[in-house]
Amino acid sequence: MVTSAEIALRAGVSRGTVDRVLHNRGKVSPEKEALVRQIASELGYVPNLAGRGLAVRKKSLRIGMLYPKDDRMTPFFKKVVAGAQEYAESLSAYNAAAVFLPRNGAVPAKEEEIRSIIEEAGLDAIAFDGETAMNCRQLLKELKEKGVPFVLYNSDLQIDGQLAYIGCDYEKAGRIACGLAAMGRKDKICVGIASHDFGNVVSSSARIRGFEDEMRRFPDMSVSFRQFMSADLNQDEFFEHVRSRVQEHPEVNVMYVVNPGDYSICRLIHDIRRDIAIITNDLIDEHQRQMIQSGEIAATICQQPEVQGAKSLEILFRHLAFGEKPQSDWFRTRLSIIIAQNADEEI
Amino acid sequence: MVTSAEIALRAGVSRGTVDRVLHNRGKVSPEKEALVRQIASELGYVPNLAGRGLAVRKKSLRIGMLYPKDDRMTPFFKKVVAGAQEYAESLSAYNAAAVFLPRNGAVPAKEEEIRSIIEEAGLDAIAFDGETAMNCRQLLKELKEKGVPFVLYNSDLQIDGQLAYIGCDYEKAGRIACGLAAMGRKDKICVGIASHDFGNVVSSSARIRGFEDEMRRFPDMSVSFRQFMSADLNQDEFFEHVRSRVQEHPEVNVMYVVNPGDYSICRLIHDIRRDIAIITNDLIDEHQRQMIQSGEIAATICQQPEVQGAKSLEILFRHLAFGEKPQSDWFRTRLSIIIAQNADEEI
């Protein structure tokens, strides 16, 4: 392994100078700078992580993690936060810390509210979930200008300035669901789609788009109905609507239940007609796991919520601590297929 | 974060003594030992990895990685070794190194051959693939007695002495294959099983056992035929046997092709009858990936070969360097389901 001392020796300068060059910090004469850079690249210098890890303690870094907290969202984001929390423990070795910043997820984010939350916390970097970020565009712009690094996780936003987006490819998730819907079926495939939102949530609509796009591979597949939530419905009425749609469409043999955690809908559908294959997204609940293991739910597509939380912090920390840029501006979490026989895999 | 210096201070001893206690090294008076242990556990002491990482360089550790190398095995073990090699790069930061030790995989391992390979290499720890280990029981016993740590990877052995087994649950892989075979099918499911071995390889027979055991969930599923390799057949004759079996059994609608990399068999089957769903194990070849994406192969179950290589080295290194015992004596690699829509995922 080549060390910075080795480079200093060969370049006839001190380690301090090597460090200044390699971190673009302070002034160094152009000749020395060029020499150091050349020797470093010739020798293939890679800074030692253990050495850095010790030295970085002086920075006392603080990284904020925003997330929506309310009854409906909790199950999914609980797992995101759990993943972040586990990673956060490892930060104490570097004298760094994660600061968890819940916001009221029952109502849309208010930019001023978020601004005060993060200013109060005194942070070196921040992770935003996409839904929160959506209402904070001005704030994000300011962070970019001030040079405070931030990432977006779980759902993306068409802005620039973020260090990375961490999350799955929702269209692909929809395409995988479609592939599973088609698997093994020789007869006509008639799909019902139920989504417990107003049809405007980015993740759901991307999944449905992916599903319907992938349908072109399967000429015998068609969508019989789509049932969304709407403003004039309450929870029970939405359920009733799903029930009647299923009953009105006896030809339906596959239901794509788009939203996470809606296992009560799955039970409802299963109770009407046992021969409908139900495909869902995200496995976040023990009831749901049992329904997969028993066959009530045919398959589920998961998007690694824990990894989303952990990677968001990790990318920010490594950037602050070691100056690392993420390999790509999109860290794609794995989309895994869960069926009865591997439902014990991920929590 | 609590440091060993903090413990030393509170216990009124030196850091050297704390270190001796915490690593069971050298002699310490019983009272001091008890005091140090108590304070350490009260404070929840966790050694700092960065500090250790620097200090461990003095050990100059060498870890051996045995693997079979021949034309037939190469594709799978190439990926194992690639994973190990990538991890090995990170070892240079700790002044440690992995030593790769291929053996002739075309013939069964000879214990004496393996013994001389590893003695020559001068190793602190060794990773054995299960097939090699199977013929080296005496050697493993000696390693255990000498206190040289070793792990088994890819396939397990009923012995004790290894630090861990790193690999998948082959029976579970078979059960997953069965679940996929059943997915969406309402008609009778008739399965043909083809395995490019003599029916005695541990991994294949475990997969078939899992598959057939899981069949009890599906009363309408049955096995029409099983075709293995045998000593009096060459490659082409084996293929011909598979072909006639498929032709003799027009009722077959699912083929379980057990061995990795046998995509030529898959093509053969697909060419006979396009409506047979083919299920395979391990995705190790670009041809195979294309066959999944095009739908010629319906699904594949993968076992993370790269992780097997990397984790084998990691477990040994962390044991030697930091005295860590693995959390469990079986590191289970993930069994993931690959279909056309997610075939771009793992290489």
Place this chain on the structure above:
DNA sequence: CTGAAAGCGCTAACAG
């Protein structure tokens, strides 16, 4: 603009 030096936490060699 540059070098020297201190110190992060841990381990091991060396004295006592």
Place this chain on the structure above:
DNA sequence: CTGTTAGCGCTTTCAG
């Protein structure tokens, strides 16, 4: 049996 010390590679502060 126990304390002291050097040093792993890196960053940063302090002099110059």
